[in-house]
Amino acid sequence: MGVRDSEFGVWLFDSLRSGLVAIDGEGCLVGLNETAARLLGCGADATGSALGRDAREVLAGQPDLLRLLLEALDGSERPSRAELVLEPAGDGAAHTIGFTLVPVRDPGGAVRGAAVFFRDLQPIERMDEQERLRERLAALGQMAAGLAHEIRNPLASMEVLAGLLKRQLAEGSDARELVEELLGELRSLAETVRDGLEFVKPVAPARRGVDVAALVEEALARGLARVPFAGEVRSEFDAALPPLLADPDQLRAVVGNLVVNALEAMRSQGDEARLGIGVHVRAVDRATRKLRVERGGPGRGDDEPARELVIRVSDTGPGVSEELRERIFYPFFTTKESGSGVGLALAQKLVASHGGVLELESPAGPGARFRVRLPLDEEGAS
Ligand code: ADP
Numbered sequence: 353m354g355v356r357d358s359e360f361g362v363w364l365f366d367s368l369r370s371g372l373v374a375i376d377g378e379g380c381l382v383g384l385n386e387t388a389a390r391l392l393g394c395g396a397d398a399t400g401s402a403l404g405r406d407a408r409e410v411l412a413g414q415p416d417l418l419r420l421l422l423e424a425l426d427g428s429e430r431p432s433r434a435e436l437v438l439e440p441a442g443d444g445a446a447h448t449i450g451f452t453l454v455p456v457r458d459p460g461g462a463v464r465g466a467a468v469f470f471r472d473l474q475p476i477e478r479m480d481e482q483e484r485l486r487e488r489l490a491a492l493g494q495m496a497a498g499l500a501h502e503i504r505n506p507l508a509s510m511e512v513l514a515g516l517l518k519r520q521l522a523e524g525s526d527a528r529e530l531v532e533e534l535l536g537e538l539r540s541l542a543e544t545v546r547d548g549l550e551f552v553k554p555v556a557p558a559r560r561g562v563d564v565a566a567l568v569e570e571a572l573a574r575g576l577a578r579v580p581f582a583g584e585v586r587s588e589f590d591a592a593l594p595p596l597l598a599d600p601d602q603l604r605a606v607v608g609n610l611v612v613n614a615l616e617a618m619r620s621q622g623d624e625a626r627l628g629i630g631v632h633v634r635a636v637d638r639a640t641r642k643l644r645v646e647r648g649g650p651g652r653g654d655d656e657p658a659r660e661l662v663i664r665v666s667d668t669g670p671g672v673s674e675e676l677r678e679r680i681f682y683p684f685f686t687t688k689e690s691g692s693g694v695g696l697a698l699a700q701k702l703v704a705s706h707g708g709v710l711e712l713e714s715p716a717g718p719g720a721r722f723r724v725r726l727p728l729d730e731e732g733a734s
Contacts, residue, residue, distance in 0.1 A: 371449070374456070374467035375407045375421050382465065384410075391438060391447055391472055392417070414439055417451075417468065424455045424466035435473065448473045493683065497552040500545045507545065511538050540690065547694040551683050555705045557599035564596050564603075564633055564661060565589040571604045572631055575611030583618065583668075584628035590635055594728060596661055602702045606710070607631075609695040610665040610722050616688065617669030617720060632664045635728060659728040664713070666721035674716040 365372065365385040371392070374383030381402050384394070392414050394402065402410045411418040416436055433452050440446045451470035455463045514535050521528035572587060596603075611629065618627045637659055672680060679685050681700055686693030696710075703710040708726035 427463040571607035579615035614667035
């Protein structure tokens with residue numbers, strides 16, 4: 353009985369991205385596909401060997417799911433769609449699933465079994481979270497832009513007035529020193545406002561063919577000129593990097609920001625000779641379809657490879673703690689005394705406008721590694 357009896361049925365079962373578990377009226381397993389076995393922690397070989405066995409035994413490790421299935425056998429109506437946290441499976445993770453429970457009835461209406469279909473909600477939740485964050489940041493950006501416009505003009509007047517006042521005060525006098533200090537503060541405030549406006553400004557990349565290796569070398573040299581560094585500097589490039597269609601100024605700003613951040617992060621680390629910064633650029637194939645499907649977008653052909661350019665900037669500084677992982681990308685988040693906190697947020701926005709992704713690749717702990725991934729064959733890219 354059931355689709356598992358045919359070869360096609362087995363393929364169908366195991367091709368489903370949803371988990372499926374079915375029991376008969378006695379509580380014996382009549383269906384368990386690979387996705388279900390993996391999420392429930394039954395082991396891959398369980399899909400065949402568990403069939404015909406008592407579900408109370410096979411699913412003993414997942415009491416909540418088992419109870420749902422057995423209760424469905426009495427045929428009473430209860431909410432058939434809900435969420436459930438599974439017991440940690442083989443991968444040690446406690447997956448949350450969204451499930452649909454169905455009593456299986458014969459043509460006469462008698463309940464002959466029960467089945468549960470379920471999906472792992474973690475990837476969906478992660479996507480929702482990112483979407484919510486993007487919306488929040490967009491709203492925050494609008495507000496910041498409004499404020500920045502209001503502040504900019506009076507600030508410029510204040511700078512001019514303080515400059516005039518300074519000229520009326522005797523050189524070397526205490527009052528003049530105070531006004532100079534005031535001017536310094538006003539300038540740094542003006543810079544923060546300018547960076548804030550820069551961040552919310554829409555970015556439309558003006559793309560052309562870019563020699564990425566040359567551009568990255570240039571960004572590295574500029575970063576080193578801004579933040580002198582006595583440690584090791586390493587740059588590695590794939591032998592034949594394809595040209596990338598990108599806005600060179602924007603891309604240089606992205607890499608330059610990562611380089612300056614890396615150098616600044618190492619400044620507090622003492623003996624610079626033992627420290628190092630590395631920049632690597634590679635072109636790699638990627639499974640586009642999988643990425644697209646995971647993001648809910650339309651898939652490409654199954655075997656259509658795609659290439660992407662990967663730029664990595666790594667350092668041997670203190671790294672980023674687990675707690676700050678997400679926050680460092682928020683606009684205006686900074687741990688530096690004179691930081692604006694706009695660098696990574698702006699870089700992420702510029703990379704996104706090229707259809708790419710900027711992410712912190714290194715785990716928590718010493719040494720940070722940031723990765724920029726840019727599609728080489730997206731529409732509108734190279
Ligand atoms: P800012 O440089 O003005 O602080 P960013 O947005 O560029 O703004 O960076 C935000 C924060 O991210 C920094 O203040 C720092 O705490 C953290 N950060 C960025 N790059 C690194 C790095 N390479 N190593 C450790 N922390 C980093």
